[in-house]
Amino acid sequence: MDAPLFQRLVDTWYDPLYRFALSLSHNGDEAMDLPQQSFARWAEKGHGLRDRSKAKAWLFTVLYREFLKNIRHNRRESTSSDQSFFESIPAEGPTAAKAAEGQEVLKALQKIDPVFCAPLSLFYLESHSYLEIAEILDVPIGTVMSRISRGKKQLRAYLTRQSNPRLGQVIPIKKSSGH
Amino acid sequence: MNNEYAKAILGSYRSNGQDAEDPFFAEALRQARLDPSLKKWFQEEQDFDAGIARALQSITPPADAKALIIATASSTTRKRRPWWPLALAASLLVVASVAFSLKSRSTGLALPAEATLAQLATNLSEHHASMGLMSSDLGRVRQWIANRGGPLPDTLPPKLADLMILGCETWDTSRGKVSLVCFVGDQKQMVHLYIFENAAQHPGLPAIDHPQLSTEGNWSLALWQNHGHAYVLGSPLDSDLSPESFFQS
Numbered sequence A: 001m002d003a004p005l006f007q008r009l010v011d012t013w014y015d016p017l018y019r020f021a022l023s024l025s026h027n028g029d030e031a032m033d034l035p036q037q038s039f040a041r042w043a044e045k046g047h048g049l050r051d052r053s054k055a056k057a058w059l060f061t062v063l064y065r066e067f068l069k070n071i072r073h074n075r076r077e078s079t080s081s082d083q084s085f086f087e088s089i090p091a092e093g094p095t096a097a098k099a100a101e102g103q104e105v106l107k108a109l110q111k112i113d114p115v116f117c118a119p120l121s122l123f124y125l126e127s128h129s130y131l132e133i134a135e136i137l138d139v140p141i142g143t144v145m146s147r148i149s150r151g152k153k154q155l156r157a158y159l160t161r162q163s164n165p166r167l168g169q170v171i172p173i174k175k176s177s178g179h
Numbered sequence B: 001m002n003n004e005y006a007k008a009i010l011g012s013y014r015s016n017g018q019d020a021e022d023p024f025f026a027e028a029l030r031q032a033r034l035d036p037s038l039k040k041w042f043q044e045e046q047d048f049d050a051g052i053a054r055a056l057q058s059i060t061p062p063a064d065a066k067a068l069i070i071a072t073a074s075s076t077t078r079k080r081r082p083w084w085p086l087a088l089a090a091s092l093l094v095v096a097s098v099a100f101s102l103k104s105r106s107t108g109l110a111l112p113a114e115a116t117l118a119q120l121a122t123n124l125s126e127h128h129a130s131m132g133l134m135s136s137d138l139g140r141v142r143q144w145i146a147n148r149g150g151p152l153p154d155t156l157p158p159k160l161a162d163l164m165i166l167g168c169e170t171w172d173t174s175r176g177k178v179s180l181v182c183f184v185g186d187q188k189q190m191v192h193l194y195i196f197e198n199a200a201q202h203p204g205l206p207a208i209d210h211p212q213l214s215t216e217g218n219w220s221l222a223l224w225q226n227h228g229h230a231y232v233l234g235s236p237l238d239s240d241l242s243p244e245s246f247f248q249s
Helices: A003-025 A028-048 A052-074 A083-088 A096-111 A114-125 A130-137 A141-163 B003-010 B023-034 B036-057 B065-076 B083-104 B117-127 B138-147
Strands: B164-173 B176-184 B190-196 B212-216 B219-226 B229-236
Touching: A003 A028, A003 A052, A003 A096, A003 A114, A003 B036, A003 B065, A028 A052, A028 B065, A052 A130, A096 A114, A096 A141, A096 B036, A114 A130, A114 A141, A114 B036, A130 A141, A141 B003, A141 B036, B003 B023, B003 B036, B023 B036, B065 B164, B065 B176, B117 B176, B117 B190, B117 B212, B117 B219, B117 B229, B138 B164, B138 B176
Parallel strands: none
Antiparallel strands: B164 B176, B176 B190, B190 B229, B212 B219, B219 B229
């Protein structure tokens, strides 16, 4: 294994991989395990990748496939998320507002249709072009663009409802009296 | 290009500007500059995207995660070797695995029947190196071992708890169940703690406060028993983290 390269890859890509894992799994333990599995696979097989510029996509692809494999094995349900973990996520810097924003976005990603979650998370990590996202998820470019677009709509709708909980609710009309 | 089509394209344009040179977006970007309603939509979209991206990037992973990965990789990967010994080993492995599966069907992992505790630990370390769980969280490690019915570590040497945990493994062996908890020092030195379920198989072991110190092959070891389990703490002979050092106050 090329140790300096490995160290560079961990330094550069661990944080985005962790965020991607967390947005997919909504589970703190799994979000720790998935990047570890990606890097362990790299340590074992990464030397076979001749084009080192593909390392980023390689790591994300492995993580995504491991996540799918976990779903199949665990037959997870959407209710398995770790809410207490979301509440304990630390934020960069001292501002609680930042932490709250991060938690809110993670919760929102949990609420949207799961098929939109992976492309949208990769899009918002901003490390991947639409072409790379298509490659990582192994879907056509048009599908990626469509899923990002539809995912954003759901995300925006959820966040709007959260910021104004009365939106979308049926508000009972008071009965008029005296008639 | 109508505005709806331009919106479909611009929806995948990253707000940090990394796609600015991508010709795929050029025509839609040009139209957004010229058409006021599309321009307004695009600006709002970019503001929304920037906010979400910023929020996502405010999530900070656990502080020791990177160190754990680097330590694990450097301690478990081996240098690449020429292909032909591997091919030879693979063909021998087929024969050996058939023999092993026949032998181990009823007993699990076959360990030498007459081996001492020190020999059993070094045998596992050198021939059955694996880690079923990689985690620095002792609670998770204990839970993982417990779920598999492996013997759990109880009282640890005083200074061992200062090291970072790398992960753990359990085996069903012909000498009973065995668990392993791996630790790593600041300089990536590996320290292995083996827990054997039945201390009665290894009579004469001292208590934890007076461990038996020895060497076996390339390993420095400390052995003791506690609450019915036999323990072996091992580190490579050339390591500056000797097992003895974890018992010194």
